[in-house]
Amino acid sequence: MERSRNGRTTESSYAPKAEPRARQRAFCIAASEETPDLEELKELLRTAGVATVGELTQKRDTVHPNTYLGSGKVAELKSLLKQADANVVVADDELTPRQQRNLETELDTPVLDRTSVILDIFASHAHTAEGKMQVELAQLEYNMARMRGLWTHLERLGAGRGVGGIGTRGPGESQIETDRRLARDRITVLRRRLDQVKLTRATQRAERERAHLPNVALAGYTNAGKSTLLNALTGSEVGVRDRLFHTLDPTTRTLKLHGRTFLVTDTVGFIRKLPHQLVNAFAATLEETVLADMVLHVVDAGAPEEELDAMTRAVEDVLEEIEAGGSPRMLVLNKADILDDERRRELSFRHPEGVLVSAQTGEGLEELQERIHVEFEKTLKDVELLVPYREGGLLSELHDIAGEMGREDTAEGVVVTARLPKVVAERYGRYSRNGQSSD
Known part of the structure; x- marks a missing residue:
């Protein structure tokens, strides 16, 4: 009651x-x-x-x-x-x-x-070593200012129960018995390990950039349906549960559009008053959003307009805080299957730039995929390359990157016309006909 x-x-x-x-x-x-x-x-x-x-x-x-x-x-x-x-x-x-x-x-x-x-919810949902380290770091930073009196606080929470309650669960609990010096030492260790995670991620991104697989990040308020949308877009089977902060670790799947392979990454959901400790601790995870070629901002279209606006602002605030504001952004209005006609018209009027979809039924997914393709095409550069026959292996590489390309066999080699990301076009600049690529 x-x-x-x-x-x-x-x-x-x-x-x-x-x-x-x-x-x-x-x-x-x-x-x-x-x-x-x-x-x-x-x-x-x-x-x-x-x-x-x-x-x-x-x-x-x-x-x-x-x-x-x-x-x-x-x-x-x-x-x-x-x-x-x-x-x-x-x-x-x-x-x-x-x-x-x-x-x-x-x-x-x-x-x-x-x-x-x-923090307690994050602790219970962290299953990978990286996720657990990030949560522990956030808990330690939060508890550092509260160490005086934490013993009394914990005794009250667990008095007469024999088990810890909310706020006592997770990696941070083991640190309460330590003094500030030990806590600071542990924070240093965790930051060093998470820096190593960032280096590993950077190496993986460098490999993706060599093949230039464009990365689309899903960002949004917790429980907006990002994981379900990832599954619907890519045909994968990422675990989905109706609970807040179900996804903590980034999950990446592939999507084929017009012959081109995209990487789609689901990241941790945001919320109003998201603790700064978590934003800082999850820097390695949030980098996937910061460095994405495009960000799909997924919102729960079934929420009342005032609530939807508040959730949208909360996400945009975090994106600005982590300096992801420079990436092209697309608003995805999810959960169309629960909307009546009046709400659909209202959303169309209030958010004309948005794409209305249902990750559950598949409604609007083709339009969303086409919008992703069109937006990415705007970032490409037209090139005409002359590839010597002795370097024919480049043709397969170019096809993987461009997806669709023209080909003409000549006496000097194979003339390829394609649309490539600018950084890739520069990489193959020495093969450009007349020594330069066309805009």
Whole structure:
């Protein structure tokens, strides 16, 4: 059961049917200039396996520097916690260490924030060595400022349960017993290892660039359907689940368009108030988006327009933060299968540049593929090359890159006409007829 802001008790649609992990019952709080909306925080908690039993919000210009909520709201919250039988409070923002400590003291209840919930979800969804290292780094950087009092915080979270609760799971837990020096040493080790991951990725990209397989990155709000779209575009079978942050590690598949091979990469989803610790820690993963030839910004077209705009802004903000703003961008309005005619017309009017698709039914995928092809064609250069017969192996290489090309056998060799990426055209410049390639 859940207590709403007007005091009525209602059935929570976010409470999981299964027994929540560690029997945690969360009470959500938020303070904001605008009327706060806690639905997304509840969904995060559901993903983490925690039941939501109540909420309290406060509209204020700035959060209280000591207790996040004002003193009157803190007193009200203390009373509501007893009524709801809540055993953890979760704030919809990242709390300062002082705010967290003061709230725990006032409420005599463990207090978590949005960042710790997201980190916990990432920890539970990280399955590869790279993903686990990135999550551990983010957790350590988050906990560095909170080491004083973490022992008390953990004891409250796990008291009487025998197991850790949300905020205590994952690689960062093992570091709580260490001092700051050991934590800093571990951070240094993790950064060094992740730098090695970036070098490995750079080598792989260099190999792709030699063959110049254009890379299309899927970016978008978490649960927008990127993995399903990857499967639909490429005919692959990447695992898909209806939960937030299901994909943490980049997954790449191939797509054939007009004889040309494209690489399509699904990356980690974004969210409002995405912790900076995660953006920094996942730099190696996010590089796939930064260095892509094209970014498909996938949005959930079934979301209300105001929510869709907020999610779109959140993604664009992260793309700017990671300096991916220079890549050509295409808006993909996914989940067309759940839209009525009125919503379709509204989307067409509000987002004329977008491509409406359904990764579930296949609607709009041909148009999307054609748009990808057309946009990529704009970046190509017309060339006319003369390839000596003794270097005939280049013909196969050029065909793999260009996909479609003209060929004419002459006395001097094979004359090839094709459209190539500019960097590739420069690589084969010595074969250009008359010593240069045409624009």
